[in-house]
Amino acid sequence: xxxxxxxxxxxxxxxxxxxxxxxxxxxxxxxxxxxxxxxxxxxxxxxxxxxxxxxxxxxxxxxxxxxxxxxxxxxxxxxxxxxxxxxxxxxxxxxxxxxxxxxxxxxxxxxxxxxxxxxxxxxxxxxxxxxxxxxxxxxxxxxxxxxxxxxxxxxxxxxxxxxxxxxxxxxxxxxxxxxxxxxxxxxxxxxxxxxxxxxxxxxxxxxxxxxxxxxxxxxxxxxxxxxxxxxxxxxxxxxxxxxxxxxxxxxxxxxxxxxxx
Numbered sequence: 249x250x251x252x253x254x255x256x257x258x259x260x261x262x263x264x265x266x267x268x269x270x271x272x273x274x275x276x277x278x279x280x281x282x283x284x285x286x287x288x289x290x291x292x293x294x295x296x297x298x299x300x301x302x303x304x305x306x307x308x309x310x311x312x313x314x315x316x317x318x319x320x321x322x323x324x325x326x327x328x329x330x331x332x333x334x335x336x337x338x339x340x341x342x343x344x345x346x347x348x349x350x351x352x353x354x355x356x357x358x359x360x361x362x363x364x365x366x367x368x369x370x371x372x373x374x375x376x377x378x379x380x381x382x383x384x385x386x387x388x389x390x391x392x393x394x395x396x397x398x399x400x401x402x403x404x405x406x407x408x409x410x411x412x413x414x415x416x417x418x419x420x421x422x423x424x425x426x427x428x429x430x431x432x433x434x435x436x437x438x439x440x441x442x443x444x445x446x447x448x449x450x451x452x453x454x455x456x457x458x459x460x461x462x463x464x465x466x467x468x469x470x471x472x473x474x475x476x477x478x479x480x481x482x483x484x485x486x487x488x489x490x491x492x493x494x495x496x497x498x499x500x501x502x503x504x505x506x507x508x509x
Contacts, residue, residue: 258286262293265428266406268331269297283428287410288435291442294406295399301326302402305382306395315383322398323379337491338374339367341478344488351482355420358488377499381506388509393454400447401501404464407443408471408497409490410436415475419484447501459508467500 257275264271265283301322308318327335340358346366348354357364363371386394414436418426431439444464451460474496478489 284432287431288438290406291403294402298402302395302398306391309391315386319379319382334491334494337488338495340488341492342370343367381502384506396450400450403446405494405498409494410439412493416485419482424487463504466504470500
């Protein structure tokens with residue numbers, strides 16, 4: 249019973265961290281903001297956060313909405329629910345890593361709330377690629393399958409966040425990531441395991457196993473390449489790069505499936 253209680257509390261806290269969904273204050277009584285162990289349920293929280301937009305996507309496809317409109321509407325709802333948290337991280341990361349001459353300048357740019365050319369282009373490409381991939385998939389698979397793929401991408405990409413977070417030290421002493429603490433190694437392993445198992449399970453009945461496996465591998469390699477690049481540029485993670493890793497993993501997963509299927 250205690251384990252189940254802890255799971256509910258951790259999931260509620262993860263959903264509050266990863267989205268703008270209202271979470272009752274009772275889940276934060278006595279909580280110091282540390283998420284070291286809470287990261288274990290990030291894939292589950294990502295799946296729950298994506299449920300409304302997945303349902304909307306499936307419904308729009310069922311009633312015959314044009315695939316591009318269905319995909320863009322579902323993504324708009326998803327961005328509304330997350331408060332564009334991960335998109336903001338992607339934009340700031342692109343500006344900082346693209347425009348920063350050195351580590352200090354890159355971190356200063358990432359902290360600046362203004363958006364630059366690199367950030368704007370990153371947002372355009374992120375939205376455009378995800379919408380076009382989902383629209384392409386909606387023309388070749390069932391409404392149930394496309395809804396499950398949406399959920400699979402949400403769960404897996406939140407696990408990728410945890411892996412990126414745990415693979416690098418903090419790039420600076422302050423900020424959201426530093427305040428939340430480094431992921432506990434055991435919790436990080438559970439998050440990654442769940443992030444791989446959930447997409448495999450969701451896709452088992454609606455997609456060829458080989459396509460899901462290849463999409464996961466391709467997305468893992470893309471996330472690992474991004475993490476290595478971040479290490480070379482700023483020697484560690486920030487809240488922005490953690491958010492960017494979610495976007496990159498999600499794009500990699502959807503893009504791979506759109507090409508393979």
